Amino acid sequence: MSVPAAVTRVLVCEDQGLVRAGFVTILDSQPDIEVVGEAVDGRAAIRQAEQLKPDVVVMDIRMPLLDGIEATRHLAGPESASPARILVVTTFNVDEYVYEALRAGASGFMLKDAPPPELINAVRTVARGESLLAPAVTRALIGRFAERVRPSAAAASPERDRLGVLTPREQEVLLLISEGLSNAEIAAALVISHETVKTYVSRILTKLDLRDRVQAVVLAYRAGLAGGGEGHRRS
Template identity: 70%
Template sequence: MNDAPQPIRVLVCDDQALVRAGYVTIFSAQPDMEVVGEAENGHEAVQTALRLRPDVVVMDIRMPLLDGIQATRHLAGPHAQDPPKVLVVTTFNVDAYVYDAFKAGASGFLLKDSPPAELVGGIRTVARGDALLAPAVTRHLIGHFAEHLRPAHAERDSVAETLTPRELEVFQQVAQGLSNAEIAAVLFITPETVKTYVSRILAKLGLRDRVQAVVLAHRIGFMTHP
């Protein structure tokens, strides 16, 4: 009986053949990853992902026929069934792309000039359900766009009523982009306890992952004072 964990099944989507080949080489060399397919445009990305059901889709933004944002929305948007995790990797460090990618359902965002180890780590991060922002994509980006939205006071009140005081504290730290270890240090609890709180918060608020929690927190003006 083989109890070894199943590898992370990865689909690589990019319109440049050389980039795809590089990704395949890097990811296939990892003992815990399996590249199950490739796609050269957004339409093919959607069709291939629906057919192969990968765990993680590595998605470029600027692709023909259907761009990466639209493809992400098809695969991981609010109406998607059994959505994969989408890791957006692009050369374009533009605020709007980051915000649009997360709104579309992406779980992470990295730049193509990220070191291979960071790309590999990004796949592992989103595969286990955590959100990922590249160091070069600073945490204030989502907030920059959310500042132009009228705070949803009714939704804010609903969140405050739904979560316990301790969960609200953890939610606020998650909204700042802190990892479980960082939250544990701030609140003087263990990372395992933080993980439990985060899972409970996501379930109560009907959120898929930490990215959605960050977007919600910004939208309802929950960044500094719960």
């Protein structure tokens, strides 16, 4: 007798009715996904997330009463006792608020006009505890926000101290992650196997007490490891 697959419970938070209805229809069409609630503003998103305990929260950024960034910070930030898994949706590829949403604790983001299969895959990816930040998106974010993200030397010092637990090789891998390289690209750049890269990434996240690659990218910039032009790749 086969064991039924676990169903991912999703809360959809979106103030535009047509968009919200579209998300609900797409997700509810999947046998392994169930939309358990809908919210039209940030306050309702927090209230329903705390009541329903969904596996994934699909969160719009621009909502009334309380925006998606603050709602994400409340549900997934460092002060949250039980951080939620947040998938941020946005209208623009490099929305000016996306970086702040990722810093607030989101596990990743995608575009509102992405094809339905991408939304479904994104929810499944985040539900598995993985981050969803495509290399191309990482590069775009870095290109637009590098100057804003890069801290002063004094501000970067505490974050830089955290990196002391990493070996030189692990710091090299972290740098490549922050540059937007996928595991396959890191493997090619360092001439190592894909499985070895996965092991390095896992060790980095564990040592730095980070949830996913998104947080790793943010820390690399805040520590001054990335964005300063001092990193290098092996040929």
